[in-house]
Amino acid sequence: MIRLIPLLILFLLSLLTVFKAPAYYLWLAAIVMTEYPVIFIGLTTIITVSGVWVSSYRTAGTALGIVTLLLFLSPMVRACIIAGNLQQDIAEAFSSMQCGNSPTVFRANQQPFSLMKLLKGTPALAYKTYPYVSYPDTTLNLDFYQSRVLGKRPCVIVIHGGSWSSGDSQQLPELNSVLAEQGYHVAAINYRLAPKYQTPAPVEDIENCLKYLRHHADELYIDTNKFVLLGRSAGAQIALLAAYTLRDTSIKGVIDFYGPADMVWGYSIPSNPLIMDSRKVMENYIGGPYKQIPAKYVTCSPLEFVSRQSPPTLIIHGANDVLVAYEHSRRLNQKLQQNGIKHYWLKLPWATHGFDYHLNGPGGQLSTYAVEIFLNTITQ
Template identity: 75%
Template sequence: MPRLILLVILLLLSLLTVFKAPAYYLWLAAIMVSEYPLIFVGISVLLTSWGIWNVPYRLAGNIIGVVAIVLFLSPIFRAYWISKDLKQDMVQDLSRTDTTNISYPNRAPFALSKLFASTQTTPFKTFTYVTYQDTSLKLDFYRSRVLGKRPCVLVVHGGSWSSGDSQQLPELNSFLAERGYHVASINYRLAPKYKTPDPVEDVKNCLKYLREHADSLRIDTNKFILLGRSAGAQIALLAGYTLHDKSIIGVIDFYGPADMVWGYSIPSNPLIMDSRKVMVNYIGGRYEQVPDKYKTCSPLEFVDKQSPPTLIIHGHNDVLVAYEHSRRLNEKLQQNGIKHYWLKLPWATHGFDYNINGPGGQLSTYAVETFLNTISQSPPTP
């Protein structure tokens, strides 16, 4: 009986690779289940193998165990399937007239062996990039491992606009530095004390600081890329589309809310997050009170034919920021003829890139590197 109970629990967990999590802690479990699948496969195999002996409910347990194993393995199978055409699809959607000098990653987008790899972070230096009357803001600078003046990726963290900091998910920052990109991971003014568009102003001031110190930091001031996650993606997109800064050559959107008006009308599951309260704290009122502010902080409202190339990355099982945001942004970019690519991850949930070596983490990291190499035009030597 204990074996059967454990296998039923594992089966229920495995369903998180297919269905959206119905509650907060199950959302956290979904990240683990979908991006560390081999751990759960191993446990399921051990418990299922126990059934070779004459144990109670052997057949039922074996059937449940096999189904759980297949579901736990499904992100791996699906990641491999997407990886087969990922490079070709990105080249097609992002190609320029002259692609002869573009260096695409010299590795497969997904490798089973990498699921066992560990992640390391590289040292960074912290600088104060702006001082306001009531606060000052810092950034963490990861220097490129390739010599010379290099493009710089400005990373904006997530956290519902009210939490998080510049040291969130540093593994990708270290990876990009190894590949020849400077990374400036920033702190910004947080809600509810500060409201939109204050964080966009912070991005603008950060770009100003990086330009002023470009010689010492070895930054190519013609090549800035904005990368944001969740709430940070909304800030990065809005800055990329409204600052009209020619040096911003691309924006990378990890599961960001692109349509704040629509997002308010369809709130997330309250057992996971009170999304309307989060938006009110950031925007400064309910939609009924300040409808114009919801529109002016919706990035897709500002997409036009001069918008920078955009990479969208979103999991279909996202329970905090609806997948529909990315569909709407993708449609608006298509309408305006903006070069962009949308990496769709059917099994992934919000925050899937917590593990950059997981199925979703590998594909998104490959997509980010390919996007950066494409738009920067002079990629680092592998």
């Protein structure tokens, strides 16, 4: 019994690698279960093997341990399967942007997925903070990560998540350092937050950020013809909306990490209230319930503005996302297909919202690889 109880607890937690989390704290646990699987594989193995010296419930405990191990292994196995064709799939998705009769595969400086990296950390690079715009009631800053490759380089503008009402430029900074190492400047920005500020204020902030970076391009060594927007969650909605509405030809692409692309549909199908009151979150950002201001929900839905002039798009989303429905990305993918926009949708069947908290987890590795190849392709 001493062995069976911890194995039962681990088994229940391992179900989060397959099923959506039913409550807020289980959502947080799901990130840990799926992106740090080696820890739980090791723990389950130790407890299961200990059954050699335990007589009671030996068979039941061993069976439960094996099933639990398989579940904890599943994100890694699925990551390996996706990694096998990821490079070629992305290359084919953007083939018409490349030279020659056959697609040129733009390689990344890493493998799509490596078991050896699962427990490694990501070195943090230094950055400088600059105020990029001043309004009568607030000043906004950005954190600038200088490219480690000399010369005029493309710049990635990173827009944080946080339900449009929280978060800041230092959220999930590891990817910023990785991209700077690979030769990209990164400007991680703060923007005006709800409920005090509402849409389209954050898009205006991005526009002002672009103006600031262009004005200081010489001292920051920025190639002003090559900007890319990258957003997570609420920040992805802002990034997509800016990319599709600003009509700025210097925006060469946009990267959408699990963002809400259809605000009208999203309001009609709210999230699990045990995890987040998504309707209240949207009302704070947009200015009221849908029935009062339906037009405003339309005007802040990125997919409504997809056209044949939209920039290339990379979508990254986990199928077990419990905060932003996977359906948002399916709808955006369909709209991009209809308009002939070069894009790629990285689907992570086991992943939940915020999976890239651990950049070297299964989802973190695949998404970092996809981002790097996407950037290498669109900024050539």
